[in-house]
Amino acid sequence: MDINYLLSREQISLMKARTAACPEARAAHAGLARAYGQALGRSAFPHRDVDARVPRRPSGSRPSDDA
Numbered sequence: 001m002d003i004n005y006l007l008s009r010e011q012i013s014l015m016k017a018r019t020a021a022c023p024e025a026r027a028a029h030a031g032l033a034r035a036y037g038q039a040l041g042r043s044a045f046p047h048r049d050v051d052a053r054v055p056r057r058p059s060g061s062r063p064s065d066d067a
Helices: 003-019 023-042
Strands: none
Touching: 003 023
């Protein structure tokens, strides 16, 4: 896969994890972001730790309207 595809998919997954309405969707998108981050980490591309960027929202909380 090309680096731009992986970067794009990782960013989309991070955004969806931040705005997901339910914990299951948030966890699914966060898992995808981690997987894309790991794939980027295995490449020669200098990449940062995705776990530091995946949001952790308390159970039952909803995304804010200003996001």
